[in-house]
Amino acid sequence: MIIILILLAVLLFLLFTFYGNPNSYIVENLRVPRNTVAFLCGGGLALSGAVYQTVLKNPLAEPYILGVAGFILLGYTIGKLLRAEEIGLALSSALAVLSVMYISKRLPPKHMLLVGVGVNAFSVSAILVLYSFLDPYSLKESVTKTIGVVPYVSIWVVSIISLITLLIFSLLMLRSRNLDLLSVGELEAISFGVNPLRERVISLVLTTVLTAIFVSLVGLVGFIGLVVPHIVRFIHSSVHSKVLPLSFLVGGIIFMGSDFLARTVIYPAEIPAGVFSSLMLSPLFIGVVWRLRHD
8 A cells, every 4th residue: 555655656646747848947946945845745644643633532633732832833934923933933943842842741632622723713813913014915925824835946956855755754753662552542552662652742743743844844734644644544554653744645636736726726826735635635524524424
């Protein structure tokens, strides 16, 4: 299954890169970086979702459930207002990671979810207030962050993001057995010598770093982190050594395909990629909720 998905991802990547016979400059400087970012973003969010659902013991948990995305977007909006977007993103991302590290040590999973709801509500409200102070051009850029738009970035930036994503993916794969034990129960994990609190903190920090990177780049992308892990578990396996790589591949393929549709359906205009991913996955989300009703 993993090999098939890898081959499918490669074929789609090549198709989306060379569609329309572009010249070498467009391929090397625009399409390859953008397709790579889209694949890594979808894969990273799906990977994070799989971990969040296990660690927080909630099937409806996803990468934004702790208020990370809303908080980072608030930092971006404040930075936009002060004409220092990069500083705002960096500070809010760092604060989000540190806050998750602090809260995860002191609150049980169900209380962390409630804190996340509160943080998201505050962040969204504050963002809407700040929108009133932005000029029309800055407002348009800020709004696109709330619906998921894949940017054009340099090969250098793509290389750094790829290395960070690979590192975090590898660290999570090394902890896949511990995640299996956590999914069974904390007492079972302790009986096998696993410290549940330590695993929860490490897993949440790693996935929050990943989420922060892609929220900073792309903005909010709905449903990938929530729905994709359920699809993988339903179709294939619940063992994390398989759930994690399969979620990454499926999420990457879906969002890379969403971005391709976003820039080709009404070319030369462009629709936010997050819109297509939400359109495709929201019906599946309803199916997930309906299935959970019987669990």
